[in-house]
Amino acid sequence: MTVEWDWIADHTGELTALSVSHLQAALTAVLLGLLISLPLAVLAHRVRQLRGPLLGIANVLFTIPSIAIFVLLLPVSGLTRTTTVTGLTVYTLVVLLRNTVDGLDAVPAKAREAAKAMGARPLRTLLTVELPLALPVIMAGVRIATVMSISLVSVATYIGDGGLGQLFTDGFQRNFPTPVLAGVVLTLLLALVADALLVAVEYVLTPWNRKGRRA
Amino acid sequence: MIEFRAVHKRFANGTTAVHDLTLSMPAGGITVLVGSSGCGKTTTLRMINRMVEPTSGTIHVDGRDICSQDAALLRRSIGYVIQQSGLFPHRTVLDNIATVPLLLGWGRRKARTRAAELLETVGLAHDAGKRYPHQLSGGQQQRVGVARALAADPPVLLMDEPFGAVDPVVRTQLQDELLRLQKELDKTIVFVTHDIAEAIRLGDRIAVFRTGGRLVQCATPAELLARPADPFVADFLGAERGLMLLSLIPLGDLPRRPVPEGGRWELVLGPGRRPKGWRDRSAGDGDGALLPVRPLRDGDSLLSALNESVGSPCGLVVRVDTEGALTGVTSREEVHDRAGTAHASAARAASAPPEPAPRAGDHPPVADPAPASAPGTTGGAP
Ligand SMILES: Nc1ncnc2c1ncn2[C@@H]1O[C@H](COP(=O)(O)OP(=O)(O)OP(=O)(O)O)[C@@H](O)[C@H]1O
Ligand SMILES: [Mg+2]
Numbered sequence: 001m002t003v004e005w006d007w008i009a010d011h012t013g014e015l016t017a018l019s020v021s022h023l024q025a026a027l028t029a030v031l032l033g034l035l036i037s038l039p040l041a042v043l044a045h046r047v048r049q050l051r052g053p054l055l056g057i058a059n060v061l062f063t064i065p066s067i068a069i070f071v072l073l074l075p076v077s078g079l080t081r082t083t084t085v086t087g088l089t090v091y092t093l094v095v096l097l098r099n100t101v102d103g104l105d106a107v108p109a110k111a112r113e114a115a116k117a118m119g120a121r122p123l124r125t126l127l128t129v130e131l132p133l134a135l136p137v138i139m140a141g142v143r144i145a146t147v148m149s150i151s152l153v154s155v156a157t158y159i160g161d162g163g164l165g166q167l168f169t170d171g172f173q174r175n176f177p178t179p180v181l182a183g184v185v186l187t188l189l190l191a192l193v194a195d196a197l198l199v200a201v202e203y204v205l206t207p208w209n210r211k212g213r214r215a
Numbered sequence: 216m217i218e219f220r221a222v223h224k225r226f227a228n229g230t231t232a233v234h235d236l237t238l239s240m241p242a243g244g245i246t247v248l249v250g251s252s253g254c255g256k257t258t259t260l261r262m263i264n265r266m267v268e269p270t271s272g273t274i275h276v277d278g279r280d281i282c283s284q285d286a287a288l289l290r291r292s293i294g295y296v297i298q299q300s301g302l303f304p305h306r307t308v309l310d311n312i313a314t315v316p317l318l319l320g321w322g323r324r325k326a327r328t329r330a331a332e333l334l335e336t337v338g339l340a341h342d343a344g345k346r347y348p349h350q351l352s353g354g355q356q357q358r359v360g361v362a363r364a365l366a367a368d369p370p371v372l373l374m375d376e377p378f379g380a381v382d383p384v385v386r387t388q389l390q391d392e393l394l395r396l397q398k399e400l401d402k403t404i405v406f407v408t409h410d411i412a413e414a415i416r417l418g419d420r421i422a423v424f425r426t427g428g429r430l431v432q433c434a435t436p437a438e439l440l441a442r443p444a445d446p447f448v449a450d451f452l453g454a455e456r457g458l459m460l461l462s463l464i465p466l467g468d469l470p471r472r473p474v475p476e477g478g479r480w481e482l483v484l485g486p487g488r489r490p491k492g493w494r495d496r497s498a499g500d501g502d503g504a505l506l507p508v509r510p511l512r513d514g515d516s517l518l519s520a521l522n523e524s525v526g527s528p529c530g531l532v533v534r535v536d537t538e539g540a541l542t543g544v545t546s547r548e549e550v551h552d553r554a555g556t557a558h559a560s561a562a563r564a565a566s567a568p569p570e571p572a573p574r575a576g577d578h579p580p581v582a583d584p585a586p587a588s589a590p591g592t593t594g595g596a597p
Contacts (some may be wrong), residue, residue: 129305
């Protein structure tokens with residue numbers, strides 16, 4: 001199996017476009033997933049009775065095979081980007097929801113108490129104390145969800161989208177390994193870079209965790 | 216002024232934490248709540264800022280029923296030093312202190328300026344402001360907790376074992392600073408501790424609780440020590456109750472005598488007539504090492520005089536003025552005698568409040584050590 005560098009050189013424009021589209025699908029899904037799971041997680045955290053059902057639903061959704069999700073969505077949104085993103089979003093929910101709930105659980109009771117005792121109302125406590133303190137655990141979820149989404153985008157090739165995944169079908173159909181290899185390497189690169197960026201974002205957002213013990 | 220009227224707190228699990236509490240805490244004073252663990256001190260404190268809602272009864276702060284006010288707004292108007300600091304781990308020291316001013320909408324710049332000011336008030340270095348709580352020592356964290364409670368200059372301050380997590384030296388230092396601050400700021404302070412010595416040191420009034428949230432006695436430190444309401448309180452105050460009482464009574468005008476001429480011991484003075492130590496004349500050459508002396512001022516307590524009289528080689532307590540210059544000496548017998556009468560009269564005063572407080576001049580010193588002067592054995596009313 002040899003790599004035909006000429007092919008790669010001839011297709012850089014296409015490869016770049018596919019990478020961008022791939023990343024776009026994955027990141028949009030994670031962002032939507034966050035927007036949906038944040039309020040749900042807060043609800044699950046505050047109302048004990050809702051925690052079981054909400055986490056349960058997310059778990060069940062996660063067990064649906066990915067192709068099946070796209071197929072199920074076809075009658076609703078057809079062969080579009082929306083279908084891809086919606087499918088991926090469903091998968092991010094399970095990890096984002098669970099980690100956000102866990103993160104909120106891990107906020108020291110003392111800090112929450114202190115905010116209340118100083119006269120902060122619940123929304124302010126959530127935004128300025130609970131979410132910042134839950135951030136490391138939430139970010140761990142975001143990292144998993146991002147990497148997972150990046151690897152899952154390819155599945156959407158079956159509905160005509162799929163970013164870099166299109167390289168796989170192309171390569172298989174023509175029995176030509178170079179596009180397949182390029183797709184694998186690029187997917188890996190995207191995942192690595194996205195993960196590294198998220199680590200950097202967390203580092204910037206949690207200055208209290210990086211300063212060493214007593215200076 | 217904080218007033219509890221028939222306040223009861225029963226938690227959902229059936230625990231009665233506070234039982235029928237009626238108590239007033241005077242404005243501008245420090246009221247200390249003491250009692251063994253689990254007797255309802257924290258619950259009592261937290262009902263004042265509505266962190267705990269009473270089951271029945273009412274609480275008024277400065278004449279207003281706290282339940283008629285918005286809880287969040289009430290809390291912003293009451294400083295609260297939480298047990299074991301309770302600082303926000305993700306905020307710098309400066310931002311921790313600025314919490315309430317920010318909630319009150321002062322704006323970031325003004326809140327930070329005020330926070331920086333408070334760093335100094337509580338004796339922290341300016342650059343501590345940029346650190347995070349975990350980068351500070353226990354004592355420094357406690358200071359930040361106090362600064363945070365003071366930030367919006369609330370008239371009422373609730374302090375829950377604020378000096379619990381520090382060693383005795385730092386603890387004494389923090390207590391001194393609280394007393395100094397209180398002189399300047401004149402807050403109404405409710406202070407929880409289970410250290411009776413701390414209560415005696417800081418309290419204008421001390422409320423003793425027993426398990427089940429029952430208030431047993433609320434009195435001034437002297438009254439409490441001289442006349443504990445029942446064996447429970449006496450037991451709680453401990454075996455050194457008599458000595459603690461002496462720590463509250465100043466030396467004052469206990470007569471000074473000239474340093475005796477001749478005799479075995481000579482008091483050596485340094486520049487400005489400052490006592491340096493005792494020299495043993497019988498040691499011969501006069502070159503012998505000086506035995507240390509700790510001269511006392513009039514504001515020092517009878518307890519320290521008693522301590523000095525025991526430690527002094529010749530039984531004389533050395534007295535100085537505010538400049539540290541020698542004013543005279545007082546004999547061990549005089550100190551003991553005063554300790555005895557002071558003790559007895561404190562007990563009398565406590566049992567019959569209208570009687571005028573004893574003055575030093577009412578009791579001419581007697582040179583002969585009466586049996587009643589042994590401290591620690593008295594305490595009940597004569
Ligand atoms: N939220 C709660 N629910 C049920 N019981 C409680 C609650 N808070 C306190 N209690 C109980 O009420 C009693 C009084 O508790 P509180 O915390 O007021 O005691 P404390 O005097 O402050 O004790 P410590 O010196 O240990 O701090 C205890 O028996 C405690 O277990
Ligand atoms: Mg307590």
